Amino acid sequence: MKRLVLAGAGHAHLHVLRTLGAARWPGVEVVLVTPYPRQIYSGMVPGWIAGHYRLEDCVAPVLPLAAAAGVRVVQDVVCAVDAARGHVTLAKGGRINFDVLSLDTGAGLAMDEGLSDHPGLLPVRPLEPFVARWEQALATLLDDAQARVAVIGGGAAGVELALAVAYRLRRETGAAVQRVTLACGGGLLPGHAPGVVKRARAALARQGVELVEQRVRAGTSALETAAGTPLAAAWVIAATGVAPPGWLAQSGLALAPDGFLAVGKGQQSVSHPNVFAAGDVASRIDAPHAKSGVYAVRAGPVLSGNLRRALAGRPIEAYRPQRRSLYLLATGPQEAIVSWGPLAASGSLAWRWKDWIDRRFMRQYQSSGEE
Structure with missing residues (x-):
């Protein structure tokens, strides 16, 4: 009996669970290590904050999916990997040996030193505590009409969250009343076409979001810009860039220049060769691409197939990610x-498109979990 360990319940591993639910792999024991009994889909969180979704609409129930797949679940976090000896170490203690390991744990949050001390900090990673803290924050914001929110990070996540909070x-x-500030010292939507950035600026202006295109740091008593201007914020949503998990550096696995796990075809x-990875924890060194949920979703089927091939001692199949991905950025209402390479568009039809894609993606896991 060979053992496959799935570390994390990210988008790609959800597909592995669904595949196993349809047909078990003979002679293989599968163990899933994940801290939470559900997986919140990040692509729908801005819509939930804006009030368009119930939280259950945005959640894949991991435990029923694992049960249907015959997968043993360990509710814990992998805090170390020993690739040479073939085992993972758990945060609560203990080790699990593996024949094949697959990592889909996501990434950490790259945050400026000092911001972590802010009493109202809301890091967007991991999503489970972020969602719980946001519900507390919203209650206080509705009670205090003067309280403000600062969103740090000018990428897609920061823009969507700032617009969702302001709209809500x-x-x-x-x-x-202007109550939300978006601080983006690295620029607004870097990597996106000028037409997309122009539409984002217009959306931010319509929702009354103050745009501060400077780096923000922790000042002596509150937040301040790099120029020293105070930035009032009872709550700070950190939607900054990703950082590799600290344990990767001691894993013995080859790393990409960005510090994430280096994977190829x-x-x-x-x-x-007995270790695989998908999602933000990994970087394709042969075909670099942005760390986006789109790529994690697309990697799910090939990851599932290659895990089974590796367990059976068969050659893996190559997979080349698409050169560009479609972004559909929610703007509050x-x-x-729409962002697709040099192309840009916006409006209610774009939302309906995004809503259809997101609900269809989640439905395949929600219905599987109920069967």
Whole structure:
């Protein structure tokens, strides 16, 4: 009996669970290590904050999926990997040996030193505590009409969250008062076409979001810009860039220049053929691409197939990610911005497109978990 360990319940591993639920792999024991009994889909979180979704609409129930797949679940976090000896170490203690290991744990948050001390900090990673803290924050924001929110990070996540928060506060209170600041020292939507950035600026202006295109740091008593201007914020949503998990550096696995696990064709480690990875924890060194949920979703089927091939001692199949990905950025109300290479569009039809894609993606795991 061979053992496959799935570390993390990210998008790609959800597909592995669904595949196993359809047909078990003979002679293979599968163990899933994940800290939470559900997986919150990040692509729908801005819509949930804006009030368009119930939280259960955005959740894949991991435990029922694993049960249907015959997978043993260990509710814990992998805090170390010993690739040479073939085992993972768990945060609560103990080790699990593996014949084949697949990592889909996500990434950490790259955050400036000092911001972590802010009493109202809301890091977007991991999503489970972020969601719980946001519900607390929203209650206080509705009680105090003067309280403000700062969103740090000018990428897609930061823009969507700033717009969602501003829209929700305006909808709940009926007051068109500026209460949200988006700070993006690295620029607004870097890597996106000028037309997309222009539409994002217009959306931010419509929702009354203050745009501060400077780096933000922790000052002596509050947040401040790099120029020293105070930035009032009772709550700070950190949607900054990703950082590799600290334990990767001691894993013995080859790393990419960005510090994430280096994988090649078929999502296989370039140094250890019995280790695979997908999602933000990995970087394709042969075909670099942005760390986006789109790529993690697309990697799911090939990862599932290659894990089974590796367990059976068969050659893996190559997979080359698409050169560019479609982004549909929610803008607060039921509207969205389309970003596809040099092309840009926006409006309610874009939201309906995004909503259809997101609900279809989640339905395949929600219905599987109920069967």
